[in-house]
Amino acid sequence: MFDFGPFFDNFDEILNGFWGTVKLAAVSAVLSLLIGTVLASFRVAPVPLLRVLGTAYVNVVRNTPLTLVLLMCSLGLNDVLALTFSDNPGTTYYWWAVLGLSGYTGAFVCESLRAGINTVPLGQAEAARSIGLTFTQSLRIIILPQAFRAVIAPLGSVFIAMIKNTTVASAASYAEAAAAMKSLLDLPSFTSGALPLFIGVAIGFMILTLPTGFFFGWLHKRMAVAR
Amino acid sequence: MTDSEGGPDLTKDGPEDTVPAPASDAGRPLVVVEHVDKHFGELHVLKDINLTVNSGEVVVVIGPSGGGKSTLCRSINRLEPIDGGKILVDGKELPQEGKELAKLRADVGMVFQSFNLFAHKTILENVTLGPIKVRKQGKQESEKHAMELLDRVGIANQAHKYPAQLSGGQQQRAAIARSLAMRPKVMLFDEPTSALDPEMVNEVLDVMTGLAREGMTMIVVTHEMGFARRAAQKVVFMADGQIVEENTPDEFFTNARTDRAKDFLSKILTH
Numbered sequence: 348m349f350d351f352g353p354f355f356d357n358f359d360e361i362l363n364g365f366w367g368t369v370k371l372a373a374v375s376a377v378l379s380l381l382i383g384t385v386l387a388s389f390r391v392a393p394v395p396l397l398r399v400l401g402t403a404y405v406n407v408v409r410n411t412p413l414t415l416v417l418l419m420c421s422l423g424l425n426d427v428l429a430l431t432f433s434d435n436p437g438t439t440y441y442w443w444a445v446l447g448l449s450g451y452t453g454a455f456v457c458e459s460l461r462a463g464i465n466t467v468p469l470g471q472a473e474a475a476r477s478i479g480l481t482f483t484q485s486l487r488i489i490i491l492p493q494a495f496r497a498v499i500a501p502l503g504s505v506f507i508a509m510i511k512n513t514t515v516a517s518a519a520s521y522a523e524a525a526a527a528m529k530s531l532l533d534l535p536s537f538t539s540g541a542l543p544l545f546i547g548v549a550i551g552f553m554i555l556t557l558p559t560g561f562f563f564g565w566l567h568k569r570m571a572v573a574r
Numbered sequence: 575m576t577d578s579e580g581g582p583d584l585t586k587d588g589p590e591d592t593v594p595a596p597a598s599d600a601g602r603p604l605v606v607v608e609h610v611d612k613h614f615g616e617l618h619v620l621k622d623i624n625l626t627v628n629s630g631e632v633v634v635v636i637g638p639s640g641g642g643k644s645t646l647c648r649s650i651n652r653l654e655p656i657d658g659g660k661i662l663v664d665g666k667e668l669p670q671e672g673k674e675l676a677k678l679r680a681d682v683g684m685v686f687q688s689f690n691l692f693a694h695k696t697i698l699e700n701v702t703l704g705p706i707k708v709r710k711q712g713k714q715e716s717e718k719h720a721m722e723l724l725d726r727v728g729i730a731n732q733a734h735k736y737p738a739q740l741s742g743g744q745q746q747r748a749a750i751a752r753s754l755a756m757r758p759k760v761m762l763f764d765e766p767t768s769a770l771d772p773e774m775v776n777e778v779l780d781v782m783t784g785l786a787r788e789g790m791t792m793i794v795v796t797h798e799m800g801f802a803r804r805a806a807q808k809v810v811f812m813a814d815g816q817i818v819e820e821n822t823p824d825e826f827f828t829n830a831r832t833d834r835a836k837d838f839l840s841k842i843l844t845h
Contacts (some may be wrong), residue, residue: 473653474690478704478756479680481673493694572693573738
């Protein structure tokens, strides 16, 4: 039952799958941070239209299952509407997975960041305005840097969830670790060793997520703003 | 004084340009408040306020808590919007929110009760931020000016520390330097010593007295009667959202005209 043979026999494919996971997660992390920051800025902007846009986006995307978001991207936008990034299916599905996952995670980043903005004392914004900074300047130079520092640890949780959410991208035709695992399980020659395979892939995810958690925890302590 | 380097050195002649020299056109109306009204919901916090502050003048606003002093101070650079009337700074009416307002605010210094130094920036960065980002001044020039100002308020050796590492008095002096760095036409002080430990009050008041002597136009909301006597040309007594009495400090403290002011003074001066 605990025969790790098949797991190590197919180690290369699994490793390949994890490389797909890392590629997807790394680019999505950067992009979702950007999207989240823009959304959070919208949600606190003095312009009502921006606030409405930000709120609507977050509420729609955050309440839609990720599978649906990713299938919408791959099957809906890519296949049906033929909005492709490239003629190479691997490349186009990769970018749709990145966009879908970033757009989804961005909503959560936005909400974390908004919680962070609420921890910044009102006086900071008033002082920023009183020396003549515009709204955008005070957001960019005074408010957001402090908000980010306050939510580094919660953002770590968002990114851990995001790394695990990459597995959903296998449903959207993107080859990552879970897809590699599934294709191994589906092989007719695969008769035993399913449990070790699960354990191995789970450990693989922990190797990605545990350091992420530790890193964000460390960064949070290091960057904390003393008041 | 909690710090070994001592308080602000007021005997020292500051560099020429740290503070605008007493304007040659002293006496020209710089801040004009006309028929200003403001409500917080049901509460009528400012009732038909009229006040003129001339260039080079130091006006102290005193009165019981909840009388509208802070609101008036904050409305002069539109941290609080007003419901009626108008406020002119240097002849220009306060614009609505936006770039124009930001520009005007840059000319009006503000010192808060709770200092409000930017917590994630060093003292030096706090002081240079406005000149660099708003005035588009060079970094070197801004830092040089900032160090002169920090030296004037007696905390040059704290320049590279973060606000939380400083005492309250030092933070407030840094906040004054941050405002001065913008070379404001007028400075607003919203209870600048109310959040300070008693032993730090004087180091801040000394800086403010120095500024007053140099001809800075100042509007100061405070409970420090000593400062009002020493530095102010005019005392404005506010209660229940109204300006009850406008007087010279000497007259006000020895011979107030209104009963409301007499009552207030008797309560604070008897002990």
